[in-house]
Amino acid sequence: MWRIFAGAFVLTLAASAHAEENVTLKLGDGRETAESYCGACHSLDYLPENAFLNRQAWESEVAKMIKAFGAPIDPAEAKIIIDYLSVNYGSGN
């Protein structure tokens, strides 16, 4: 009942804005991609709250979203997201 199918999802995603988000992600390359894909299933506050993760840990988080949670993110987009998170929300070590 609460499940949203991909077709309807794309339409609402394109049509609406992040009105309910109370976290604004840092400016940087890939921000829009991260906002859209991460924000599709969960609020963006998860990102700054986990900003201690290093690149490898962000890689495995993104991989988990794709493999375990079925996020429809292709490899090129995944790389954009990982780059953005590592640079802007990464611990750098």
Add this chain to the structure above:
Amino acid sequence: MISRRAAMAGGALTIAGVTPLARFARGAGQPWLASGLPEGVFSTAKLEALAGKKPLIKLTDRPPNYETPLSDFTSEFTANDSFFVRYHLAGLPEEIDAERWKLKVGGDGVERPLELSLSDLRSNFESATIAAVCQCSGNRRGFSEPHVAGVQWGLGAVGNALWKGVRLKDVLGQAHVRPETVEIVVNGADGPVLEGTPDFIKSVPIDKALDENTLIAYEMNGEPLPHYNGFPLRLIVPGWTATYWMKHLDSVEASTKPFGGFWMKSAYRIPAGKFPIVRHFLSQMTAVNEPITEMVVNSMITAPQEGHTLRTAQTAEIRGLAWDGGYGIRSVDISTDGGATWREAELGKDLGRFAFRSFRFAFTPARPGKYQVVAKATNVAGQTQVDRLIFNPAGYHNNVMRPLAIDVL
């Protein structure tokens, strides 16, 4: 698949059917947060009220993850409007019509599948009541060293309530559960946003399901369950972490095989052999890990709060709450010198082995200075809190003693 254009439009997310209930701006503000949490929490966490709730510490908005402020732990029972909120997936039921609610009881392990309304549960089964602590497996994850990914819970993903409902074993009895049943699989009305995301479904071993303390609750502290704590029905699994306490319960299935879903096989698992666990989930164990089961013994000092100032030669009361996985609290010791010396606190009313046990200790500092106040709970099984984290990748079972810095003037 989300198109690149859609992605670049950068929009989300008011999807019909998953829009969270309206929230009030009432009480929006900066919460008090314990030291040791990741830096990001201090800039993003807000005090905010969900419908029917007081302002709680909002860690994440969607799905809603809100913890109880330490200052709200004023008695052994946690108020319904203060009780923490935890969801995995953002497909929340918006409005629930209790009159039309059905609990389906089935699976290959029952001979007589049932469909029960709330009034069936209230009229056809004996009611049972139990005081029990509900604690998120990841309570205190935010204090993990090093930090680990996930919701960065502080101290407040725990609460104690008086739960009233019917015994799961009575419901299973009416459905004629076969002796080959190994697990009871439970599901609730919340679900994922995407089709490909595994629904939050859990199982409990048959012996725990048949325990007389395992309930299907319709009341919490004398009121219907709050929406965000699982209205209209919630599974109550005393002693075990809240991952098993399925909210918005609408399906109970007896299974003759171990349940293979993501939330059992991959999530909520702890490394094998690291924790002093008595009751394991035998049908779900592997050589390397096993499902989290019973809570480890723990405590929190609720007063005074961190950074509080006391006065020399004046008596202050150190108060707090202790709990464990259902063996019962035997003692709580207090140190005011960072753990060098200990004295026993006075325990409060015994509300049962699954409930919060309050403690108090009169502290009269003789000299001004900085004091480190620590509480250490010990349970009837002889287990005690640890002084160093038993590290695990998901940050579970954090029962590290927490020194509280107090200034005495």
